[in-house]
Amino acid sequence: MSEPPALRIRTARPADDEALALIDRLTWSHLHAVMPEPQPPYDPFFSERHAPEDCLVAELGDRVVGYVRLGFPTSLACNAHVRQIQGLAVADEARGRGVGRTLIRAALEEARRRGARRVTLRVLGHNTPARKLYESEGFVVEGVLPEEFLLGGEYVDDVFMGRSL
16 A cells, blocks of 8 residues: 655745635635635736745645745834734645644744744634644734634634734
8 A cells, every 4th residue: 555645845946926815715615715606707816916936835746735825914124023824725635634733834834944933824713623733833822803804704803812922
């Protein structure tokens, strides 16, 4: 019996656009998304706001199975020491294999490499699995906007989390 393919994390390339956009569409849920469900014609994954170099990709063998996107929380120079996780997704077939945790750790290391002192993120209050994962990696709740979003007929908190590097 052959071993499962090794998990590899790398910086995204422009050619990953279609695979990453597909992961976004297939994993879309009100559990973590505030934007409406994607509909054709689909937007590209990369944009002026999010370039390939801002994204780390998880591969199992030759398949892209997840990503984490790092950005700046603001465009202000006085805030440039902070990076923000602005997206994390793992394809269903790769869940339960530590892909999300590995991506978070890689994002923290990349943020550190780029000179960041802190990493922040926003997560929906009802997304218990994501919140537990972030907490297990050292993130703490730093603020809550109660009932900030109306998703699928329910009001949901917007939770701000952060950690120092």
